[in-house]
Amino acid sequence: MVREAPPDDRGQPGPTIYEVARHAGVSIATVSRALRGTGPVAPATRERVMAAVRELRFTPSRLGVSLAEGRHAANGIVFPDLSGPYFAEVLLGYEEVASRLGRSVIILSRHTQTDIDRQVRELAGRVDGLVVFGDTVGDDLIGEIVGSGVPVVLLARTPVVGADLVSSENTRSARALTEHLLGHGHRDFVLLGAPAGEDDIGERWAGVTATLAEHRITAPEPVACELTVDGGLKAGRALLRSALPDVVACADDQLALGVLLAAEERGLSVPGDLAVTGWDDIMAARFARPALTTVRQPMRELGARAALALDQLITGERATARRQTLATELVVRTSCGTHPVEEQ
Amino acid sequence: MVREAPPDDRGQPGPTIYEVARHAGVSIATVSRALRGTGPVAPATRERVMAAVRELRFTPSRLGVSLAEGRHAANGIVFPDLSGPYFAEVLLGYEEVASRLGRSVIILSRHTQTDIDRQVRELAGRVDGLVVFGDTVGDDLIGEIVGSGVPVVLLARTPVVGADLVSSENTRSARALTEHLLGHGHRDFVLLGAPAGEDDIGERWAGVTATLAEHRITAPEPVACELTVDGGLKAGRALLRSALPDVVACADDQLALGVLLAAEERGLSVPGDLAVTGWDDIMAARFARPALTTVRQPMRELGARAALALDQLITGERATARRQTLATELVVRTSCGTHPVEEQ
DNA sequence: TTGTAGGCGTTATCAC
DNA sequence: GTGATAACGCCTACAA
Numbered sequence: 146m147v148r149e150a151p152p153d154d155r156g157q158p159g160p161t162i163y164e165v166a167r168h169a170g171v172s173i174a175t176v177s178r179a180l181r182g183t184g185p186v187a188p189a190t191r192e193r194v195m196a197a198v199r200e201l202r203f204t205p206s207r208l209g210v211s212l213a214e215g216r217h218a219a220n221g222i223v224f225p226d227l228s229g230p231y232f233a234e235v236l237l238g239y240e241e242v243a244s245r246l247g248r249s250v251i252i253l254s255r256h257t258q259t260d261i262d263r264q265v266r267e268l269a270g271r272v273d274g275l276v277v278f279g280d281t282v283g284d285d286l287i288g289e290i291v292g293s294g295v296p297v298v299l300l301a302r303t304p305v306v307g308a309d310l311v312s313s314e315n316t317r318s319a320r321a322l323t324e325h326l327l328g329h330g331h332r333d334f335v336l337l338g339a340p341a342g343e344d345d346i347g348e349r350w351a352g353v354t355a356t357l358a359e360h361r362i363t364a365p366e367p368v369a370c371e372l373t374v375d376g377g378l379k380a381g382r383a384l385l386r387s388a389l390p391d392v393v394a395c396a397d398d399q400l401a402l403g404v405l406l407a408a409e410e411r412g413l414s415v416p417g418d419l420a421v422t423g424w425d426d427i428m429a430a431r432f433a434r435p436a437l438t439t440v441r442q443p444m445r446e447l448g449a450r451a452a453l454a455l456d457q458l459i460t461g462e463r464a465t466a467r468r469q470t471l472a473t474e475l476v477v478r479t480s481c482g483t484h485p486v487e488e489q
Numbered sequence: 490m491v492r493e494a495p496p497d498d499r500g501q502p503g504p505t506i507y508e509v510a511r512h513a514g515v516s517i518a519t520v521s522r523a524l525r526g527t528g529p530v531a532p533a534t535r536e537r538v539m540a541a542v543r544e545l546r547f548t549p550s551r552l553g554v555s556l557a558e559g560r561h562a563a564n565g566i567v568f569p570d571l572s573g574p575y576f577a578e579v580l581l582g583y584e585e586v587a588s589r590l591g592r593s594v595i596i597l598s599r600h601t602q603t604d605i606d607r608q609v610r611e612l613a614g615r616v617d618g619l620v621v622f623g624d625t626v627g628d629d630l631i632g633e634i635v636g637s638g639v640p641v642v643l644l645a646r647t648p649v650v651g652a653d654l655v656s657s658e659n660t661r662s663a664r665a666l667t668e669h670l671l672g673h674g675h676r677d678f679v680l681l682g683a684p685a686g687e688d689d690i691g692e693r694w695a696g697v698t699a700t701l702a703e704h705r706i707t708a709p710e711p712v713a714c715e716l717t718v719d720g721g722l723k724a725g726r727a728l729l730r731s732a733l734p735d736v737v738a739c740a741d742d743q744l745a746l747g748v749l750l751a752a753e754e755r756g757l758s759v760p761g762d763l764a765v766t767g768w769d770d771i772m773a774a775r776f777a778r779p780a781l782t783t784v785r786q787p788m789r790e791l792g793a794r795a796a797l798a799l800d801q802l803i804t805g806e807r808a809t810a811r812r813q814t815l816a817t818e819l820v821v822r823t824s825c826g827t828h829p830v831e832e833q
Numbered sequence: 834t835t836g837t838a839g840g841c842g843t844t845a846t847c848a849c
Numbered sequence: 850g851t852g853a854t855a856a857c858g859c860c861t862a863c864a865a
Contacts, residue, residue: 207615209858233577271551434778553842
């Protein structure tokens, strides 16, 4: 796995601070001071240094700087595989804030079940802090990383002591969604997409189940399936083969889109023959026909908050872990049922 | 911008190799050998070392390793701001391969026009190689980076000497798309989304223009607009206010989606009143109604190829820059016009 | 105002 | 088989 550098490669491509110093006829200490603005440097000297820097196109090696400063100026983020629009948006929100705070972002997507722990440990060793997104890393490893002194922010995941948590509200939105569906007269629910681990999908189903219970309806067990369009399509085919439910509530929009496809295949009308709902409000949800009723998550904001929280932990601005929950919003479109006003 | 580490932070959170050595009663050299499997270590010694490593939860500092090895084991990728599904997919394809090759991925999104050069230089100093995506970094800076010995792979961009190039085929697909639209009887084209710089959108319009010319039709100047759904919506509103064109060919799917929205606002039927086409084949293109006719780019494959090419350059497996073009595919759906078979 | 020297955490080359 | 020790590139007291 370790690749060799080409024979003539010295590792540091550009010039080093020593060459700049020699070029400017000063010591490396002076070069460093001139460049960072720390300590006094005579104007004339500074100018000579800057000239040498320009001429040599010198950029300090991040390795040297980090080693000396004792910080990486980089954060990591690990997120699930098969990452669709939802993860991408969160990632972008995260990167924007992190880079504004002067921190590079190292990403790690979980592809293999087996290797992820090693990769995450590796990653933890090259960053000042880590964001763990969803159900990617086990509690014990997270505890270990926190214990080793690397701040961790959890994103859309069950809490772990010592780590910050940023998530979006699930239960209340699930209740709102359920009430809305009940208002359409739907009684027979299918819950598609079982929580793989302990992530926040469980909270959604709990909210749905509780609300149904209040209406004396027993919610079914969630049906497990892969959280992709294809997963939804396959599950939808299986589901729609037998007696139709009133509504297929999906764990996310991609699933719902897949179910829409399955319904179309069978010549079923949505919402005429059955209702379908998603979660997240990804771009395709808005453009699908019927447009998906879903719950909007503040995706970029989730990422931004995580970056902010991590920064506080790293700088020591805040010492104790905190949990924050972002509001979500029920977005009623057409896939959930025909609305009274449009009924005749 | 530089944040201070908390007072008690030594930079390296975990234990160092010295503590492991002391713990195991050996020298650091032995610890290193035992850990990396380089050089001989007596079985008993190795076991003592491993025990100490486990007990102390030692992970070698990436900084130390990199400094000694003369490599970062990390690659960078810089991509445009406002990055939608297209960029996200490419990024994911890139990360997957890079991480399989044992390289971390550092991302940098271009938010500000002004600061990007400094950020890219910074980034170039902490990676073994760099991918530059689209129209984010100027030719001169790319040349400078290449000149400084950091391999660069360009993605969907005009070539630069010394840098690899991975892009997807534009001209031929543009011709195919145009021929198809002409086949529908469309003659009056609008080209929406002007190339911001010299990226590959220009190639697409060139293909369209050339094909139209062959049919003795003069193509209009491309209309500039922001490459987002919102940009398409606004441009679409302005466009559809006056006389309707036969077709609005858009530089990407997000734009086309926006135009669809604008048409809907004005009560216009697509493809009845006008045709609309996109480019990329993002998820929403498939689900939109009418479903978007577009050109599919192998997004994940683009990223994967870039990662592979960069690896070859870094390892020295290949010394000279190379250009590769990936095939695209015209995806005919319903937004381009009513098809003969469905006509009656 | 400037320079010297020690340290950051590894790896790898030598002797032993 | 094992242990000193010199890199690697930079920062920063401390001296001068």
